[in-house]
Amino acid sequence: MYRFLFSTFLTRLDPERAHGLAFRVIRLLPALGVGALVRIWSRPAPALEVEALGLRFSSPFGLAAGFDKEALAIRGLGQLGFGHVEVGTLTAQPQPGNDRPRMFRLVRDRALVNRMGFNNHGAADAAPRLAAARRRRSRPIVGANIGKSRVVEVDAAIEDYLASTRLLAPVSDYLVVNVSSPNTPGLRGLQELDRLEPLLAAVRDAASGTPVLVKIAPDLSDEEVERIAGLATRLGLGGVIATNTTISREGLRSDAQQVARIGAGGLSGAPLKARSLEVLSLLRRVLPEEMCVISVGGVETAADVAARLRAGATLVQGYTAFVYEGPLWAGRINRELARLAREGRLTRGTGPA
Secondary structure, three states: OHHHHHHHOHHHOOHHHHHHHHHHHHHHHHHHOHHHHHHHHHOOOHHHOEEEOOEEEOOOEEEOOOOOOOOOOHHHHHHOOOOEEEEEEEOOOOEOOOOOOOEEEEHHHOEEEEOOOOOEOOHHHHHHHHHHHHHOOOOOEEEEEEOOOOOOOHHHHHHHHHHHHHHHHHHOOEEEEEOOOOOOOOHHHHHOHHHHHHHHHHHHHHOOOOOEEEEEOOOOOHHHHHHHHHHHHHHOOOEEEEOOOEOOOOOOOOOHHHHHHHOOOEEEEHHHHHHHHHHHHHHHHHOOOOOEEEEEOOOOOHHHHHHHHHOOOOEEEEOHHHHHHOOOHHHHHHHHHHHHHHOOOOOOOOOOO
């Protein structure tokens, strides 16, 4: 049903407008009582529970940052079956993001290109909603993804991140330092170790015990990935999230002229699958076994989730396939993962499968 609706109606809408319509429906699920019924079907089986970051996740599968930018739909997303929801990216200062249009579909590639630019109303606005979400007995684990405010110069980035940290760490289960979005000028430069180390150390200290993870780009070289992994280990971070969107356009099946017209932005979805898995395998070889690695990029099916777990992922996230698969996506993945677990085929590794 959803695929018919997507192909006949939703693809005719601007992607950001379609996202807004779907998002409003998800927000309404709890109020309408529909979410409780959906939850009966989507609830993860007990065999899928994961202990990580000092927390208990009901499923290894969660929703990546970018879908719920303002912490507005956490309860509804949990009812759809996501074991954790990462909100944001949130910035210390409210900002409108880049000019529209800023989100584009590449349907042939099951991909999206976005240059949203961290549009949000600011960390202070989201903090009370995060606090309220955490007070609910039945809820997904909630992470807050923080980034640099666009108006802040790179040299002043640490204090900007700290402003968000002080507001969000006390009301989040974990915190993610986003230094890898391609849509904020200068942001990816913070992945250079001489800038990254003082930033991560400062956020870690200000988080006062809330686990801190760093999210990295797929476009880093293997050597750069290894250096950041070593830094995360030295600093005692909670873990690494790999990977963000890519600036690469290699290997796409979509019309080259269409891709050129879209222009700049981060590419997400199926084309990232191979590189995301490569980075995961590399991280798992060099990070301590107990350090959390969250794998994201090109995850579409339960088989993809299982492959990431075999390769050493602690948790797995998805986002773009939500657009193509619809609201029952997470529930389907949970049911298939439960079947694999019953058959003894859901294994967890500490390195390449």
